[in-house]
Amino acid sequence: MNPRKDLLTIGSLSTEEINTILDSATAMKDIFTKSVKKVPALKGKSVLTLFYEPSTRTRSSFEVAAHRLSADVTTFTVSTSSVVKGESVHDTIDTLMSMKMDYIIVRHKHSGIPAVIARHCKAAVINAGDGAHAHPSQAFLDAFTIREKYGEVAGRRVVIIGDILHSRVARSTSCILKRLGAEVAYMGPGPLVPLQKHTGIPRFTNWDQIFEWRPDVIYLLRVQNERMDAPFFPAGDYHQAFGVTEERLERIDDLNLSIMHPGPVNRGVEICDAAMDYRNTLINDQVENGIAARMSILYHLTPQTQNND
Amino acid sequence: MTNTYILNATWAPTGEKCDICLGPGKSSSFEKLGGLRTCDAEIQPAGSMSAPDGARRIDATGKLVMPALFDLHAKVEVPGRSKRESVSRTGQAAAQGGVWGMLVIPTRGFMFDNYATLDSFNDAVTQRSATEMLPAGTISLGAQGAQQAPYNTLSARGVNILTDGDRVPDNLLMLHRAMKYAAELNLTFAIRGDVPALTANTYMHPGSTSYALGLHGTPACAEEIGIETLLRLAEDTGARLHIQTVSTAEGVESIRRAKARGQAVTAEVALHHLLYTHENVGDYDTTFKVTPPLRERSDCEALLAGVKDGTIDCIVTDHTPCTPFDKKQDFISAPQGMTALDTFLPALYTHLVKPGKLSWAELVQACCVAPLSIAEPQDSESDTDASVPLLLFDPEPEYTVTPDHIVCGTMNNPQIGTTLCGSVTLPLQ
Numbered sequence: 001m002n003p004r005k006d007l008l009t010i011g012s013l014s015t016e017e018i019n020t021i022l023d024s025a026t027a028m029k030d031i032f033t034k035s036v037k038k039v040p041a042l043k044g045k046s047v048l049t050l051f052y053e054p055s056t057r058t059r060s061s062f063e064v065a066a067h068r069l070s071a072d073v074t075t076f077t078v079s080t081s082s083v084v085k086g087e088s089v090h091d092t093i094d095t096l097m098s099m100k101m102d103y104i105i106v107r108h109k110h111s112g113i114p115a116v117i118a119r120h121c122k123a124a125v126i127n128a129g130d131g132a133h134a135h136p137s138q139a140f141l142d143a144f145t146i147r148e149k150y151g152e153v154a155g156r157r158v159v160i161i162g163d164i165l166h167s168r169v170a171r172s173t174s175c176i177l178k179r180l181g182a183e184v185a186y187m188g189p190g191p192l193v194p195l196q197k198h199t200g201i202p203r204f205t206n207w208d209q210i211f212e213w214r215p216d217v218i219y220l221l222r223v224q225n226e227r228m229d230a231p232f233f234p235a236g237d238y239h240q241a242f243g244v245t246e247e248r249l250e251r252i253d254d255l256n257l258s259i260m261h262p263g264p265v266n267r268g269v270e271i272c273d274a275a276m277d278y279r280n281t282l283i284n285d286q287v288e289n290g291i292a293a294r295m296s297i298l299y300h301l302t303p304q305t306q307n308n309d
Numbered sequence: 310m311t312n313t314y315i316l317n318a319t320w321a322p323t324g325e326k327c328d329i330c331l332g333p334g335k336s337s338s339f340e341k342l343g344g345l346r347t348c349d350a351e352i353q354p355a356g357s358m359s360a361p362d363g364a365r366r367i368d369a370t371g372k373l374v375m376p377a378l379f380d381l382h383a384k385v386e387v388p389g390r391s392k393r394e395s396v397s398r399t400g401q402a403a404a405q406g407g408v409w410g411m412l413v414i415p416t417r418g419f420m421f422d423n424y425a426t427l428d429s430f431n432d433a434v435t436q437r438s439a440t441e442m443l444p445a446g447t448i449s450l451g452a453q454g455a456q457q458a459p460y461n462t463l464s465a466r467g468v469n470i471l472t473d474g475d476r477v478p479d480n481l482l483m484l485h486r487a488m489k490y491a492a493e494l495n496l497t498f499a500i501r502g503d504v505p506a507l508t509a510n511t512y513m514h515p516g517s518t519s520y521a522l523g524l525h526g527t528p529a530c531a532e533e534i535g536i537e538t539l540l541r542l543a544e545d546t547g548a549r550l551h552i553q554t555v556s557t558a559e560g561v562e563s564i565r566r567a568k569a570r571g572q573a574v575t576a577e578v579a580l581h582h583l584l585y586t587h588e589n590v591g592d593y594d595t596t597f598k599v600t601p602p603l604r605e606r607s608d609c610e611a612l613l614a615g616v617k618d619g620t621i622d623c624i625v626t627d628h629t630p631c632t633p634f635d636k637k638q639d640f641i642s643a644p645q646g647m648t649a650l651d652t653f654l655p656a657l658y659t660h661l662v663k664p665g666k667l668s669w670a671e672l673v674q675a676c677c678v679a680p681l682s683i684a685e686p687q688d689s690e691s692d693t694d695a696s697v698p699l700l701l702f703d704p705e706p707e708y709t710v711t712p713d714h715i716v717c718g719t720m721n722n723p724q725i726g727t728t729l730c731g732s733v734t735l736p737l738q
Contacts, residue, residue: 011521088638089639089642090634090637090638110640110641110642111522111639112524113639115592115593115639116593116638131524131641132523133523134523168523171520171521194515194520197517198515198516198517198519198520199520
């Protein structure tokens with residue numbers, strides 16, 4: 001296996017690599033329970049988080065992961081940088097490369113930006129979410145969480161519910177789950193769920209169809225109002241039509257289904273309060289596993305910045 | 310008569326062997342080509358021509374002679390270069406691609422909404438370009454879609470066609486009044502079928518590629534609705550209408566229906582919409598970011614069928630120079646457009662004529678006769694005794710297009726790196 005420089009999409013990885021990263025995430029998670037939660041794997045390496053979009057969870061998850069691998073972490077804050085002065089991404093990258101960073105973790109509202117950066121620099125680039133394109137580290141933590149819960153991903157059925165059109169999580173998570181042998185379906189408001197002929201993923205339009213399909217995991221997405229230039233559906237309808245209501249939660253409980261969500265959660269929109277405390281809600285596991293998965297990703301990549309010293 | 314020589318070649322539109330006598334003062338008129346006149350050359354069936362004294366004979370067996378092409382949709386501005394340099398480079402690129410004349414679409418650098426810009430552009434063309442360049446006026450001031458441009462002034466400077474370039478007017482009231490006013494001046498409105506409200510913030514055709522790349526799709530119905538709207542406006546106002554860069558099968562069908570009910574409308578397709586699909590975008594290849602976007606293979610086929618049955622009158626380049634830096638940006642930020650003038654005739658030949666999808670006669674009709682009759686209508690005031698030069702096309706050479714082939718000044722030509730056949734000699738003398 002050639003050393004991999006960047007993690008841009010799940011699709012670019014071999015199944016062998018996906019399994020390697022998931023396996024070492026298990027080892028990384030074991031570190032969390034030790035008294036010293038740190039290993040020297042990335043000692044002396046510099047990691048830059050470059051977030052052009054607001055993010056608390058993903059950014060701090062990556063930062064904690066890098067710290068636990070003993071890397072030095074620099075935060076590039078976009079609001080105080082020259083980006084707001086109109087500097088192009090290329091010029092920002094030239095500047096950052098002059099600082100000799102080994103890993104760049106990037107999030108941008110435009111699909112495809114991490115690939116542009118990866119092409120033009122020697123640092124390992126990790127896509128921490130680009131537009132509606134990909135969010136591979138989220139996919140790893142989701143697959144890891146399902147594997148932890150059920151023993152293996154293969155054979156499981158996962159329905160992803162919500163705004164599929166704008167969701168990089170839906171794209172990356174469905175991709176990794178299918179690669180690992182799970183079945184995936186989409187459900188959501190009509191304008192927000194692309195056609196099956198374009199996605200290759202079955203498309204449901206209501207909960208009855210979902211319960212009939214008998215999934216193992218209900219994966220809820222956040223309604224991303226900030227990505228919508230104009231309303232896609234009647235705002236008042238969402239919870240009643242597509243959310244986990246208390247009524248539906250009873251059914252979910254009867255069938256012993258799990259609930260996942262990439263966060264942050266809109267209570268009362270995609271999920272009711274009671275569902276947050278439901279015994280099979282894996283949302284907090286996802287957060288913890290996110291650190292392990294991201295440590296494993298950092299460990300797996302090989303920047304081209306090293307000299308043989 | 311001096312400087313005369315005779316070529317024995319094949320007359321491309323008919324495939325017959327012919328002799329061509331080249332020299333000043335010679336000309337031919339071709340009924341089959343809509344009365345097209347060629348300049349400085351006379352064509353006769355092979356062997357029937359008596360050579361003037363002192364004429365040189367050149368054996369051009371295996372080569373084709375044909376009218377040079379006219380491109381109804383090209384942008385001349387090369388970002389980052391002076392306007393004069395842009396004109397000269399684009400002229401060279403056109404000649405290399407077999408194009409002797411073009412309609413220049415307004416851009417930010419060449420905003421043809423006033424006489425001063427038109428005059429300085431025409432001066433630059435006279436001084437710098439062997440290629441004919443006819444400016445298209447804008448529909449609205451600054452192509453902003455708000456207020457009508459001074460059509461009388463533009464018309465007096467020889468403008469026959471109005472277009473706001475890439476921008477489609479979204480103010481139908483402005484457009485309706487503009488059409489009513491300009492109908493008196495015999496101006497043609499050249500507009501793309503689009504509903505801007507439906508296509509804002511979209512970047513490519515909706516499908517498996519747009520889903521995989523996380524890019525918002527441009528619905529095909531926006532083009533169809535736009536075309537139907539334009540057809541109704543033109544019908545109501547009596548304005549001449551030319552539909553630019555049709556990209557969808559539904560769009561072709563709308564125009565076919567309009568022509569069937571007798572409406573005088575013309576339409577064009579860009580070469581890239583005949584050759585490429587949305588799948589060419591691949592992994593965010595910004596060269597293939599165009600407006601309207603590349604569609605499905607079935608759309609390419611419907612567009613070509615439209616060219617063959619005359620629903621689509623012209624094939625154009627939609628030549629749009631972009632700097633390498635512009636196209637190196639991410640797909641959403643990068644500007645739309647590709648260049649095509651440098652390789653136009655070899656690409657038409659390699660991809661359409663050679664595989665038997667388009668005949669030479671159809672090519673000459675769609676790339677010379679029809680665009681010329683739209684750019685310079687017979688009844689237009691500026692109709693001078695314009696005649697078309699001939700070019701010589703050698704279909705034999707096969708070569709890989711390298712950046713060295715490209716003279717227009719920018720490298721956003723999708724033919725770079727591909728193999729093309731054929732080379733152009735233009736001008737002939």
